[in-house]
Amino acid sequence: MRKRATAREVAEVAGVSKWTVIRAFTPGASITDASRQKVLQAAEALNYSPNLLARSLATNTTHQVAVFVDDFANPHKLPVLEMLTERLQAEGLLTVLININRNFDHVHALINADQRQFDAVILFGTAFREETLGDRRLGPGLPPMFVLARDSQIPGVPAIACDTELALSEIVEYLFNKGYRRPGFMMGARTLSTALGRRHHYANFWRQKGVENVVELTAERYSAQAGAEAARIYLSSAAPRSRVDVLMCENDILALGALDVARSDFALAVPQELAVVGFDNIELGGVPAYGLTSYEQPTDKMIDAIVGMITGERASETIVFPGRFIRRLSA
Amino acid sequence: MRKRATAREVAEVAGVSKWTVIRAFTPGASITDASRQKVLQAAEALNYSPNLLARSLATNTTHQVAVFVDDFANPHKLPVLEMLTERLQAEGLLTVLININRNFDHVHALINADQRQFDAVILFGTAFREETLGDRRLGPGLPPMFVLARDSQIPGVPAIACDTELALSEIVEYLFNKGYRRPGFMMGARTLSTALGRRHHYANFWRQKGVENVVELTAERYSAQAGAEAARIYLSSAAPRSRVDVLMCENDILALGALDVARSDFALAVPQELAVVGFDNIELGGVPAYGLTSYEQPTDKMIDAIVGMITGERASETIVFPGRFIRRLSA
DNA sequence: TTGTAAGCGTTATCAC
DNA sequence: GTGATAACGCTTACAA
Numbered sequence: 001m002r003k004r005a006t007a008r009e010v011a012e013v014a015g016v017s018k019w020t021v022i023r024a025f026t027p028g029a030s031i032t033d034a035s036r037q038k039v040l041q042a043a044e045a046l047n048y049s050p051n052l053l054a055r056s057l058a059t060n061t062t063h064q065v066a067v068f069v070d071d072f073a074n075p076h077k078l079p080v081l082e083m084l085t086e087r088l089q090a091e092g093l094l095t096v097l098i099n100i101n102r103n104f105d106h107v108h109a110l111i112n113a114d115q116r117q118f119d120a121v122i123l124f125g126t127a128f129r130e131e132t133l134g135d136r137r138l139g140p141g142l143p144p145m146f147v148l149a150r151d152s153q154i155p156g157v158p159a160i161a162c163d164t165e166l167a168l169s170e171i172v173e174y175l176f177n178k179g180y181r182r183p184g185f186m187m188g189a190r191t192l193s194t195a196l197g198r199r200h201h202y203a204n205f206w207r208q209k210g211v212e213n214v215v216e217l218t219a220e221r222y223s224a225q226a227g228a229e230a231a232r233i234y235l236s237s238a239a240p241r242s243r244v245d246v247l248m249c250e251n252d253i254l255a256l257g258a259l260d261v262a263r264s265d266f267a268l269a270v271p272q273e274l275a276v277v278g279f280d281n282i283e284l285g286g287v288p289a290y291g292l293t294s295y296e297q298p299t300d301k302m303i304d305a306i307v308g309m310i311t312g313e314r315a316s317e318t319i320v321f322p323g324r325f326i327r328r329l330s331a
Numbered sequence: 332m333r334k335r336a337t338a339r340e341v342a343e344v345a346g347v348s349k350w351t352v353i354r355a356f357t358p359g360a361s362i363t364d365a366s367r368q369k370v371l372q373a374a375e376a377l378n379y380s381p382n383l384l385a386r387s388l389a390t391n392t393t394h395q396v397a398v399f400v401d402d403f404a405n406p407h408k409l410p411v412l413e414m415l416t417e418r419l420q421a422e423g424l425l426t427v428l429i430n431i432n433r434n435f436d437h438v439h440a441l442i443n444a445d446q447r448q449f450d451a452v453i454l455f456g457t458a459f460r461e462e463t464l465g466d467r468r469l470g471p472g473l474p475p476m477f478v479l480a481r482d483s484q485i486p487g488v489p490a491i492a493c494d495t496e497l498a499l500s501e502i503v504e505y506l507f508n509k510g511y512r513r514p515g516f517m518m519g520a521r522t523l524s525t526a527l528g529r530r531h532h533y534a535n536f537w538r539q540k541g542v543e544n545v546v547e548l549t550a551e552r553y554s555a556q557a558g559a560e561a562a563r564i565y566l567s568s569a570a571p572r573s574r575v576d577v578l579m580c581e582n583d584i585l586a587l588g589a590l591d592v593a594r595s596d597f598a599l600a601v602p603q604e605l606a607v608v609g610f611d612n613i614e615l616g617g618v619p620a621y622g623l624t625s626y627e628q629p630t631d632k633m634i635d636a637i638v639g640m641i642t643g644e645r646a647s648e649t650i651v652f653p654g655r656f657i658r659r660l661s662a
Numbered sequence: 663t664t665g666t667a668a669g670c671g672t673t674a675t676c677a678c
Numbered sequence: 679g680t681g682a683t684a685a686c687g688c689t690t691a692c693a694a
Contacts, residue, residue: 004445004472006687017665022689030663047470052446053393054687057384057670064427072413073614075406082403085430094443096395097428099416112425114335115383139378141335224618257618264619283404287555287588288595289620337671348681353673361679385671388686 005046014042025050056117065093065310066113066143070100070126073223074253076280080124080149080299087307093119100126107135114142120310121145123157130154144316146306149297151197152318160306162297163320164197170325171277171295172205175246178331180275184215184244186230186254188222198279202248215244219254227257235266245275246331252278252285252294259290259330275331281324291329298323336377345373356381387448396424396641397444397474401431401457404554405584407611411455411480411630418638424450431457438466445473451641452476454488461485475647477637480628482528483649491637493628494651495528501656502608502626503536506577509662511606515546515575517561517585519553529610533579546575550585558588566597576606577662583609583616583625590621590661606662612655622660629654 011018016035023029024039043049056062065088069077085095096118098109106128113121121143130153145157152159175183183206185199203214217234219226227249235243247262249255255278262268262276270276278285278294285292298321305321308314342349347366354360355370374380387393396419400408416426427449429440437459444452452474461484476488483490506514514537516530534545548565550557558580566574580586586609593599593607601607609616609625616623629652636652639645 004687008687018688019665020663023664026689032663035663049442049446051448051687052443053384053388053448054670055689057388057672058687058689060670062384067428072409075409075615078403078406078409081428082430085428086432086434089430089435094447095428095430097398097412097416097426099413099420099426101417103417104420111380112383115380116425117382117384224614228618256615256620260618260620283555284406284587284615287559287591289587289591335671339671349671350673350681351679354680357673363679366679382671385686386673388688389671389673391686 004051005043005048007048007050010039010042010046010048013046014038021048022050060117062117062119063093064096064116064118066096066098066109066118066121068098068100068106068109068121068123068126068128071222072099073221074251074280074282075284076252076282077125079283080303083299083303084122084124084148084307087303088310091307091311093307093310106132107137110138110142114138118143122306123147125149128153144310146309146316148302148306158309158316158318159320160302160309160318161320162295162302162323165201166320166322167279167295167325168198168201169205171248172202172209174325174327175248175275175277175331176206176209176211178275180246180331181211182213182215182243182245183211184217184234184247186217186219186227186247186249186258188219188226188250188254198250217247219257222251222253224253224257224260227254228261229257230254231258231261232265235262235268243274245273246271246277247274248277248279250279252280252282252292254278255292255294255330256285256290259292271329271331277331281326286326286328293328293331294326296324296326335382336374336379337382338379341370341373341377341379344377345369352379353381391448393448393450394424395427395447395449396451396453397427397429397440397449398453398455399429399431399437399440399457399459400455402553403430404552405582405611405613406615407583407613408456410614411634414630414634415453415455415479415638418634419641422638422642424638424641437463438468441469441473445469449474453637454478456480459484475641477640477647479633479637489640489647489649490651491633491640491649492651493626493633493654496532497651497653498610498626498656499529499532500536502579503533503540505656505658506579506606506608506662507537507540507542509606511577511662512542513544513546513574513576514542515548515565515578517548517550517558517578517580517589519550519557519581519585529581548578550588553582553584555584555588555591558585559592560588561585562589562592563596566593566599574605576604577602577608578605579608579610581610583611583613583623585609586623586625586661587616587621590623602660602662608662612657617657617659624659624662625657627655627657 007018007021023031147159219230281294281296301321309316338349338352354362478490550561590607612625612627632652640647
């Protein structure tokens with residue numbers, strides 16, 4: 001494994017100074033075509049390409065963006081990551097995927113992101129509290145931060161998300177018109193902003209319809225199994241007459257688990273005896289076995305926006321986009 | 332956004348040389364406790380922490396590992412990425428997630444990985460041909476490469492994977508004993524090694540059982556929709572008497588699509604009229620609505636191995652681990 | 663247009 | 679144990 005060629009070596013071969021080599025690789029630098037050709041030829045011969053590490057050190061910009069994720073159970077993360085990496089790469093930015101967990105918390109990750117001089121940090125759905133930023137190990141001068149797909153709890157950190165209020169107004173409007181009157185809501189364990197926001201608006205809109213009572217279920221984690229378990233516990237104890245007639249779940253993965261339990265373990269007809277609604281519109285919700293009614297986040301717009309903010313083509317500010325209600329058989 | 336403090340600044344405050352500052356941050360360096368204390372105090376006051384970018388330039392090691400992914404449709408990628416990032420982070424390595432697609436191919440990505448001096452490159456299930464490495468833009472001196480979760484087609488690039496042959500022998504053995512005699516196999520569009528390997532062994536073991544004919548279906552992509560479509564085409568045209576009685580799919584996501592179509596569109600009882608087997612054992616395959624018989628890859632062992640090879644604690648060589656057959660209702 | 667000098671913030675190596 | 683010199687490979691002045 002030979003070492004990489006450097007600009008100096010190319011310069012020697014091309015018979016110019018190393019700065020001329022740099023210029024040949026700098027778009028829009030003043031250099032004669034003759035020199036450029038000589039350099040490019042020598043570079044090709046030596047298989048030279050600029051060392052981006054050295055460039056980063058000199059320019060104070062790494063063209064790397066950290067993406068913090070703390071929940072890998074939701075399949076919806078995958079298409080978003082796909083789109084995000086693609087758009088970032090189109091702007092010359094690479095994605096550093098950082099797993100936030102017990103051994104590697106937000107403070108750790110932020111210190112690291114700072115030490116590595118990442119150009120930006122995206123909090124992709126992670127549960128992050130304002131007081132975390134108060135940690136004295138952090139200090140000032142962190143990379144610009146953005147919250148993706150949830151609302152921000154941190155002043156000065158813009159959030160790019162789906163319009164939750166609009167989404168839930170559409171959903172509740174639809175459910176109410178369908179005749180449902182005994183709503184339930186299932187959240188994941190993380191009692192943080194996204195869950196609370198959705199639950200809050202859900203309850204609010206029902207209240208506006210004159211329905212005061214919204215039954216709350218809580219799943220241990222964000223997984224189909226946990227959703228199933230929470231549904232099982234509830235359905236075992238609830239009297240059929242007073243049982244909820246429609247269960248909205250914080251996301252599709254919980255909804256699929258709940259729907260399965262209702263049908264398989266309790267032999268409930270969906271949506272006649274129990275309607276189920278999810279959120280995210282994951283691919284599997286759309287297959288015939290489920291036909292899950294859900295809500296699609298405007299992922300492409302959100303990603304366009306966040307990438308624009310990172311590149312500076314767009315002002316950094318909290319913004320929400322309207323999503324799309326996906327009506328299927330389950331409600 | 333103030334700039335980060337540097338070792339030199341800390342040195343001034345602490346009244347020592349900047350090299351002493353470095354030593355205070357270098358485990359096992361020779362330095363007196365007194366100096367170390369002075370330095371750490373000054374560092375804390377200035378909120379100093381070493382600049383990893385500069386360190387990388389000097390040490391020729393970035394502690395970053397690139398992971399190439401070209402198929403984000405399979406939910407199975409997510410738990411693997413979770414485990415991979417976690418174990419890498421435990422070794423002080425960050426994961427750069429690179430989306431291989433039409434606009435950013437393997438050659439692009441490898442050049443970039445080289446320019447950024449990544450410590451290693453993991454080809455996570457990507458379709459990568461030997462001739463790609465022959466591209467003259469690449470040249471020698473690339474970071475060490477590893478293939479994860481499929482077999483390698485490149486000499487010198489170790490593959491860390493599930494023992495496909497063993498897996499398919501177990502699967503076919505089971506299916507044969509269950510009495511199935513008309514096997515089918517559904518692959519994704521990518522006619523490359525993993526698919527071919529599984530198909531190859533599947534056909535082989537059936538042949539050893541005296542069953543010569545394995546019907547082949549091909550899905551356009553790796554998605555439930557594509558799996559559904561491929562199954563629909565086949566089931567529409569196949570005569571019930573000669574139709575396959577068991578359909579093995581290259582992965583769970585195709586299998587779920589196929590299973591849905593069989594049940595919903597063709598009203599086939601699963602497994603009585605058509606048995607379905609997948610591969611990967613994704614969470615949703617296990618829910619009651621599916622009960623998909625599948626095969627679990629030994630992800631933890633594979634990841635331990637690949638991380639060990641990257642850190643150098645383990646010899647870099649192709650290796651396979653036995654997985655686990657997951658028997659459920661669908662076959 | 664081209665070459666020179668200084669600097670980015672570390673680490674490696676050698677004196678003291 | 680500590681300080682100094684050189685080097686990592688590039689960029690950004692500035693001078694020629």
